[in-house]
Amino acid sequence: MALMSGTALAREILDDAARRARARTGRKPCLATVLAGDDPASVTYVRMKQKRCAATGIDSRHVALPASATTRELVAAITELGEDEAVDGILLQHPVPRHIDERAAFEAIPPGKDVDGVTMHSFAAMAFGLPGFVSCTPGGIVRLLDAHGVDPAGQRAVVIGRSPILGKPAAMLLLARDATVTVCHSRTANLAEHVRQADIVVAAVGKPEFVRGDWIKPGAVVVDAGYNPGNVGDVEFDQARQRASLITPVPGGVGPVTIALLLEQTVAAANGEGQPEIVQSGR
Amino acid sequence: MALMSGTALAREILDDAARRARARTGRKPCLATVLAGDDPASVTYVRMKQKRCAATGIDSRHVALPASATTRELVAAITELGEDEAVDGILLQHPVPRHIDERAAFEAIPPGKDVDGVTMHSFAAMAFGLPGFVSCTPGGIVRLLDAHGVDPAGQRAVVIGRSPILGKPAAMLLLARDATVTVCHSRTANLAEHVRQADIVVAAVGKPEFVRGDWIKPGAVVVDAGYNPGNVGDVEFDQARQRASLITPVPGGVGPVTIALLLEQTVAAANGEGQPEIVQSGR
Numbered sequence: 287m288a289l290m291s292g293t294a295l296a297r298e299i300l301d302d303a304a305r306r307a308r309a310r311t312g313r314k315p316c317l318a319t320v321l322a323g324d325d326p327a328s329v330t331y332v333r334m335k336q337k338r339c340a341a342t343g344i345d346s347r348h349v350a351l352p353a354s355a356t357t358r359e360l361v362a363a364i365t366e367l368g369e370d371e372a373v374d375g376i377l378l379q380h381p382v383p384r385h386i387d388e389r390a391a392f393e394a395i396p397p398g399k400d401v402d403g404v405t406m407h408s409f410a411a412m413a414f415g416l417p418g419f420v421s422c423t424p425g426g427i428v429r430l431l432d433a434h435g436v437d438p439a440g441q442r443a444v445v446i447g448r449s450p451i452l453g454k455p456a457a458m459l460l461l462a463r464d465a466t467v468t469v470c471h472s473r474t475a476n477l478a479e480h481v482r483q484a485d486i487v488v489a490a491v492g493k494p495e496f497v498r499g500d501w502i503k504p505g506a507v508v509v510d511a512g513y514n515p516g517n518v519g520d521v522e523f524d525q526a527r528q529r530a531s532l533i534t535p536v537p538g539g540v541g542p543v544t545i546a547l548l549l550e551q552t553v554a555a556a557n558g559e560g561q562p563e564i565v566q567s568g569r
Numbered sequence: 570m571a572l573m574s575g576t577a578l579a580r581e582i583l584d585d586a587a588r589r590a591r592a593r594t595g596r597k598p599c600l601a602t603v604l605a606g607d608d609p610a611s612v613t614y615v616r617m618k619q620k621r622c623a624a625t626g627i628d629s630r631h632v633a634l635p636a637s638a639t640t641r642e643l644v645a646a647i648t649e650l651g652e653d654e655a656v657d658g659i660l661l662q663h664p665v666p667r668h669i670d671e672r673a674a675f676e677a678i679p680p681g682k683d684v685d686g687v688t689m690h691s692f693a694a695m696a697f698g699l700p701g702f703v704s705c706t707p708g709g710i711v712r713l714l715d716a717h718g719v720d721p722a723g724q725r726a727v728v729i730g731r732s733p734i735l736g737k738p739a740a741m742l743l744l745a746r747d748a749t750v751t752v753c754h755s756r757t758a759n760l761a762e763h764v765r766q767a768d769i770v771v772a773a774v775g776k777p778e779f780v781r782g783d784w785i786k787p788g789a790v791v792v793d794a795g796y797n798p799g800n801v802g803d804v805e806f807d808q809a810r811q812r813a814s815l816i817t818p819v820p821g822g823v824g825p826v827t828i829a830l831l832l833e834q835t836v837a838a839a840n841g842e843g844q845p846e847i848v849q850s851g852r
């Protein structure tokens with residue numbers, strides 16, 4: 287078993303983003319973070335991203351709305367950032383308060399500033415293999431595989447979870463890399479059997495140690511995208527590591543790469559790269 | 570084995586669409602068909618759709634462009650139809666000539682007139698379980714299953730093919746119906762083994778009798794979305810019918826339901842229904 291650490295890869299991505307940010311002739315790239323409410327974990331995440339921006343030579347701007355903000359107010363705030371030429375990328379920290387229509391808020395982000403890859407446009411671009419920004423966690427998963435020499439082509443990949451910003455885009459990106467992809471979820475019968483057949487397992491359930499170590503096929507690659515209270519992932523790590531050929535630690539696996547991709551995409555947005563073009567899609 | 574015929578279901582859908590078209594107070598619903606070039610099969614398909622429109626009380630309008638039309642010209646023609654208040658739905662007959670950027674042409678269709686369900690917006694709406702128009706063939710597949718009492722929830726569905734207008738949206742719709750979905754394709758290793766485990770098989774490859782009858786698990790439901798020269802589907806029908814509990818014939822299976830859905834969605838568009846709203850998506 288070898289550890290698929292994300293810290294070194296994140297470092298590389300950030301160094302490169304910092305280099306490209308410095309090489310710009312105009313102003314620094316700018317990421318706007320938007321937070322509705324004061325959920326402590328969300329506050330921490332946003333602060334972490336802002337710090338990482340500063341260290342990478344990226345300006346950040348923060349828009350804080352009260353937990354009582356309406357969908358209309360949140361959409362208006364995001365729309366304003368979308369029209370602001372001094373803002374290159376927009377991150378809406380989720381989850382948003384329950385009474386807000388999260389999808390409406392996400393859709394207020396123009397595709398060219400969707401550096402977190404959460405819009406319907408970005409999702410379809412990922413699914414169709416068109417240029418555009420990727421969802422940062424699914425994109426980070428694929429970058430981790432690349433960095434560790436794992437080629438998904440022709441492999442059986444099992445994605446556990448089907449959220450619009452994690453499970454589904456992860457499935458689409460692995461499919462674009464020619465894996466044979468199975469999407470499992472809460473209604474899947476005999477999950478263990480699916481996992482046992484997988485060459486690549488992506489756990490994106492959000493339940494601590496939900497994926498049992500003895501489900502892992504010997505030699506499989508295990509990517510744990512979960513991050514639960516107590517620094518615990520979605521996979522029973524100690525048991526799974528005895529069977530996997532490669533496995534991500536939690537923390538220090540997918541997490542750091544996710545943030546690095548956010549910043550990389552912010553610099554790309556500032557440089558007018560990675561913005562949605564429309565090209566012919568393959569088969 | 571029972572046949573999963575599409576003709577009776579298509580008849581029902583069309584009768585209902587005709588009833589709703591007649592019940593309107595204003596003008597008839599109107600479907601615009603767009604064809605670039607004169608591919609004989611495409612000409613036949615368009616003519617078939619126009620006839621079906623007439624029989625259902627739907628006006629149709631046709632825009633024919635020469636095979637030499639540029640992407641810009643095709644996009645301009647579609648944009649004009651998008652802005653025309655007398656047009657409710659737009660169908661771009663595909664495939665388009667090779668030199669045209671098909672995706673750019675599709676994206677010129679406003680989501681509210683995308684009654685063939687080919688835009689990136691419609692795809693993401695299908696994937697996220699949001700209101701919107703469905704791709705007609707994948708939507709037809711789900712309607713066929715419904716009409717024959719097949720509930721995909723918790724079932725293993727294997728979709729063979731991953732095109733943006735057939736395989737991928739079919740996978741997303743089956744996932745939305747709580748199936749555990751595997752997407753197989755040209756790079757899949759050991760396709761037969763995947764099919765052998767499937768409770769529901771959707772063949773969307775475009776290769777005559779590519780799916781062998783003896784791959785079918787006894788009792789499985791087989792949906793053949795292929796339609797190849799010589800009226801042959803993607804499944805080896807005579808062998809597969811001996812193992813399947815339900816199987817679609819070709820022709821007379823998915824095909825008629827596909828056209829019926831196109832017309833149903835045209836009437837819905839005219840009535841201002843089925844247009845993309847943004848709602849919260851589930852998990």
